Amino acid sequence: MATAGYSEEHEIIITDRFNDLLSSCSKIVKKEEDWELIRKAFFLAKEAHKGVLRRSGEPYILHPLAVAKIVVEEIGLGVKSVAAALLHDVVEDTAYTVEEIDTIFGEKIAYMVDGLTKMAGVVNTDTSKQAAYFRKVLLTLSDDVRVILIKIADRLHNMRTMASMPRDKQVKISSETLYLFAPLAYRLGLYAIKTELEDLSLRYRYPEQYFEIVRKLDETEPDRNEFINRFIAPIRQRLTESGIDFTIAGRVKSIFSIWSKMQRKGISFEDVYDLFAIRIVFKPTELIPEKSQCWHIYSLITDIYAPKPDRIRDWVNFPKANGYEALHATVMGPDGIWAEVQIRSERMEEIAERGFAAHWKYKQAHSSEDEFDKWLKEVRNALKGPTEDAVEFLDNVRLTLYTNEIVVFTPKGEPRKMPQGATVLDFAYNIHTNVGNKAIGAKVNHKIESIFETLKNGDQIEIITSDNSRPNLEWLDHVTTAKAKQSITTYLKRSRENNIERGIELFDRRMEEFGITPSARVFRKILPAYECSNKDEFYSKLGSGIINLDGVDKVLRQNSMSKVLKFWDIQLTKPFKSDKQDTLLVGNSDTKDGNTPKFVIAEGCNPIPGDDIVGYRTPGTNTIVVHKAGCEDITRLAAQHGENIITSIKWSSYKAESYLAEIEVRGIDRVGILVDLSQVITLELGINIRELAIQSHDGIFEGKISVYVKDTENLNALLDRVGSIKGIEKVKRTL
Numbered sequence: 001m002a003t004a005g006y007s008e009e010h011e012i013i014i015t016d017r018f019n020d021l022l023s024s025c026s027k028i029v030k031k032e033e034d035w036e037l038i039r040k041a042f043f044l045a046k047e048a049h050k051g052v053l054r055r056s057g058e059p060y061i062l063h064p065l066a067v068a069k070i071v072v073e074e075i076g077l078g079v080k081s082v083a084a085a086l087l088h089d090v091v092e093d094t095a096y097t098v099e100e101i102d103t104i105f106g107e108k109i110a111y112m113v114d115g116l117t118k119m120a121g122v123v124n125t126d127t128s129k130q131a132a133y134f135r136k137v138l139l140t141l142s143d144d145v146r147v148i149l150i151k152i153a154d155r156l157h158n159m160r161t162m163a164s165m166p167r168d169k170q171v172k173i174s175s176e177t178l179y180l181f182a183p184l185a186y187r188l189g190l191y192a193i194k195t196e197l198e199d200l201s202l203r204y205r206y207p208e209q210y211f212e213i214v215r216k217l218d219e220t221e222p223d224r225n226e227f228i229n230r231f232i233a234p235i236r237q238r239l240t241e242s243g244i245d246f247t248i249a250g251r252v253k254s255i256f257s258i259w260s261k262m263q264r265k266g267i268s269f270e271d272v273y274d275l276f277a278i279r280i281v282f283k284p285t286e287l288i289p290e291k292s293q294c295w296h297i298y299s300l301i302t303d304i305y306a307p308k309p310d311r312i313r314d315w316v317n318f319p320k321a322n323g324y325e326a327l328h329a330t331v332m333g334p335d336g337i338w339a340e341v342q343i344r345s346e347r348m349e350e351i352a353e354r355g356f357a358a359h360w361k362y363k364q365a366h367s368s369e370d371e372f373d374k375w376l377k378e379v380r381n382a383l384k385g386p387t388e389d390a391v392e393f394l395d396n397v398r399l400t401l402y403t404n405e406i407v408v409f410t411p412k413g414e415p416r417k418m419p420q421g422a423t424v425l426d427f428a429y430n431i432h433t434n435v436g437n438k439a440i441g442a443k444v445n446h447k448i449e450s451i452f453e454t455l456k457n458g459d460q461i462e463i464i465t466s467d468n469s470r471p472n473l474e475w476l477d478h479v480t481t482a483k484a485k486q487s488i489t490t491y492l493k494r495s496r497e498n499n500i501e502r503g504i505e506l507f508d509r510r511m512e513e514f515g516i517t518p519s520a521r522v523f524r525k526i527l528p529a530y531e532c533s534n535k536d537e538f539y540s541k542l543g544s545g546i547i548n549l550d551g552v553d554k555v556l557r558q559n560s561m562s563k564v565l566k567f568w569d570i571q572l573t574k575p576f577k578s579d580k581q582d583t584l585l586v587g588n589s590d591t592k593d594g595n596t597p598k599f600v601i602a603e604g605c606n607p608i609p610g611d612d613i614v615g616y617r618t619p620g621t622n623t624i625v626v627h628k629a630g631c632e633d634i635t636r637l638a639a640q641h642g643e644n645i646i647t648s649i650k651w652s653s654y655k656a657e658s659y660l661a662e663i664e665v666r667g668i669d670r671v672g673i674l675v676d677l678s679q680v681i682t683l684e685l686g687i688n689i690r691e692l693a694i695q696s697h698d699g700i701f702e703g704k705i706s707v708y709v710k711d712t713e714n715l716n717a718l719l720d721r722v723g724s725i726k727g728i729e730k731v732k733r734t735l
Contacts, residue, residue: 010059017065018042024072025082034079041083041105048094056164063157064088070153074193076354081146084112088150091117108144115147116154148184155181156193159200171614172642174201179639189322192353198256206259206630213255216269224252224276231278231333234304242300244293245283252276263630266732277340281349290345291316294327297343305331308338318407321417323351406457418455421480425451428463429484436487438465452478473546496540503539510549514556522556529555598623605631606735608659610712614638615646624649660690661709662735663719666702667728673701676725681707685718704734 022038029035045064052060068085071077083105090096091113098117102110159177162170178201185194203210228250239246253275261272280297284290294316311330319325327343344352405417408427416430424444428451429436439451443462455461471488479485511518523535530547532538541547597617605628607613612629616637624646627634638645667673674694681687687707694703709715715733723731 014046014059014061014065017062021065021069021072021082024069025079028072028078028082030079037079037083037105038086041086041109044096044104045086045090048090048096052093054161054164056161060089060093063161066157067150067153070156071150074156074354075149075153075190077146077149080109081112081150084109084116084146085150085153087113088116088154112144112147112150115144116151145188149188149190152181152185152188152190152193156197159197159204162200162204168645168647170204171647172638172645174204175635175638175642175645177201178205179635187322189324189351189354191324195254195256199254202256202259209259210255213258213269217252217255217258217275220275225250227334227337228276228278231339235278235280235301238300238304239280239282239297244297246280246297248278248280250276250278266734273338274340277342279342279344281344281346284345284347290347291327293345294343298327298329301329301331301341305333305339307331311338311340318415318417320405324348325351406455408455408458409460411460411462413460419480422455423451423478423480424449424453424455424461424463425475426479426481426484427455427461429479429481429487431463433483433487435463435465436484437471437491438467438469439463440466440469451475472544473541492544495544499541499543500536500539501543503541503543506542506549507539510552514553516556525555526552600625602627602631602633605633606660608661608709608711608715609651610715611651613649613651615649616641617644617646619644659709659711660706660735661715661733662704662706663715663722664702664704664730664732664734665694665722665728666700666730667725669696669699669701670727673725673727677705677722680721680725681705681718685721687714687718 021042022035025034025038029038042065046061049060049064054060054063064086067088068082071081071085087101087105087109091098091101098110098114101113155177158173162173165173177197182194182197182201185191185197199210232248232250236248239248258269258272258275261267262269265271282293282297284293308330311328313326313328315325316327325344325348328340329343330338330340333339406420406422407415408418409415410431416427418426418430424442425436425439428439428442441451441464442449442453443464444453444455444459446460448464471491473492475488476485476492479488508518511522516522523538527533527535527538530538530541532541538547542549598621599615600623601607602616602625607626607628614627614629614634615624616627616634617624619641626649627637634645665677678689678692681689687709689705689707691706692703693705694701707718709718719731719733722728
């Protein structure tokens with residue numbers, strides 16, 4: 001920010017924006033005191049930020065004015081929230097204190113401003129500053145959800161005005177947004193804001209891919225509109241004849257959702273068939289339940305177009321935890337194209353678009369606890385958890401935010417919402433912590449299943465317990481809910497010290513048998529072999545029985561395998577530490593130059609030459625871990641440790657003979673197809689196969705093939721050639 005006196009032009013702009021805000025507030029102001037509160041907040045904020053400019057050159061006061069407008073226009077909050085939004089940066093950036101805000105505006109507004117004020121002081125070096133700040137923000141959920149909503153509005157405006165920020169800041173802020181703020185907006189029912197946050201994050205993280213999708217959407221718009229009009233015409237006629245008051249329109253899916261589907265399924269834009277959805281919003285008829293009218297409209301539509309039975313989503317009888325209600329169905333439209341139809345009442349539409357505020361407005365009609373209240377209670381319980389690590393805390397809370405839901409049932413028929421991918425063990429902890437800790441199995445639809453069995457929509461579950469059962473580390477790999485993870489972690493922490501002591505005893509005893517004294521050299525071999533990051537983790541796993549020492553003699557005889565990147569040169573377009581050079585080339589990393597970083601390939605995403613890459617500097621070291629751009633780990637790391645992310649990194653040259661990659665194939669089984677696959681890969685392309693696993697059932701085969709390739713060009717040639725083999729229906733890279 002720069003400081004200077006406001007010009008006459010700036011004063012005109014500020015006045016116009018303030019009048020625009022007052023116009024927006026006319027719908028929520030009930031009395032003259034409300035106008036006075038808004039004016040007082042504005043003039044104090046204007047004076048406090050006097051002369052301060054944003055990086056774009058605009059007066060800083062335009063930012064809180066914009067946030068306040070988002071709060072009232074797009075989220076639907078009230079007068080006190082508008083005042084808090086106007087004041088949200090006053091304590092952080094000026095000489096005003098929370099106590100002074102309390103004296104001038106009262107306790108509630110002061111509390112919200114305090115919750116919105118960034119952390120000050122020293123943060124523990126072992127804890128991410130971003131994660132610690134997020135934790136403070138999330139803790140406000142315990143008392144006032146409006147703080148979170150104003151913070152989301154603040155983030156939305158920052159994302160809308162981020163063009164003038166440097167590239168590294170754009171990546172860091174976008175990653176934070178995608179990691180926490182978009183999921184929060186989703187869970188608070190702010191679907192439109194969630195979608196915009198995702199799209200803006202994609203725009204600044206991967207601008208080329210973002211604008212390529214925009215371009216293709218523009219190119220295909222005429223054909224898409226023509227199809228939508230043909231699809232809608234008979235529905236409009238049928239609903240009108242039935243006397244229903246409604247609106248109907250086609251909506252293109254978000255750029256981020258299209259990009260995510262392309263990444264998830266390894267397909268091109270042209271292969272994404274569900275680019276849009278048809279939305280019907282009806283005005284309900286009095287005395288007839290809204291859900292009955294939803295199903296009536298569904299029946300009228302399916303008289304015209306055949307439905308896809310496995311693609312009905314009934315959020316009318318079972319609303320989402322964020323309050324979302326609608327009936328979704330996929331039907332076969334003209335030209336044999338599947339299309340999704342969303343059916344909502346006007347009330348459902350307002351809740352879907354305005355989220356929490358609309359939810360609270362309609363909730364006043366009844367006082368019973370609903371799904372949103374249950375979710376809020378779950379988050380508040382998580383906030384009271386024992387974990388002191390901010391990153392672990394953030395990961396646990398995030399588990400409750402961004403998941404699709406299924407409905408399962410207790411033995412007595414009580415419905416319970418669980419995240420998609422939840423297991424029997426998650427359900428056990430959902431019932432009660434003691435039930436989870438003692439679970440040994442379950443009857444799922446009256447059939448005995450493991451506690452690790454993944455649940456499906458409509459399952460009925462009866463948990464089987466035993467007093468001899470105890471949680472162990474493996475359980476953490478088989479649960480998805482924050483409550484389950486927190487409960488297991490709490491139990492394990494209580495027993496961890498005993499496990500470590502027992503692990504030390506077992507390991508020392510075995511080393512004595514070999515006449516070996518445990519040393520750093522020994523652990524350099526032991527820890528990677530047992531997939532442990534440090535000695536305590538190794539001892540704990542050993543003491544709790546998760547791992548054993550069978551075969552440890554073979555591990556000790558092996559030469560330590562270096563994970564350091566040896567075959568490629570990587571170019572940093574900006575120097576890593578030294579300011580004496582504009583370009584830094586790194587090869588084997590075997591150098592005595594203290595400024596030269598050591599490069600390590602991230603095992604989770606395994607980038608290969610030709611992949612877009614992002615670096616992560618391990619705190620306190622001269623090591624850069626190289627990730628594939630877009631991998632989930634780098635998104636999380638950028639959100640939590642943005643200062644250690646290096647975007648100015650790319651492959652410079654490479655001399656590797658081969659690198660491990662994995663492809664997935666699927667197709668129609670026939671005699672000789674395995675031979676054809678092997679010949680194409682090894683004889684025709686000269687690529688070595690490390691592992692090949694194929695399964696065939698009901699005339700369909702599918703499998704995974706691990707191969708050694710030189711780079712992405714080599715891999716893409718392989719994918720193209722394998723895809724052309726007769727019977728192969730799908731081939732994509734999975735690693």
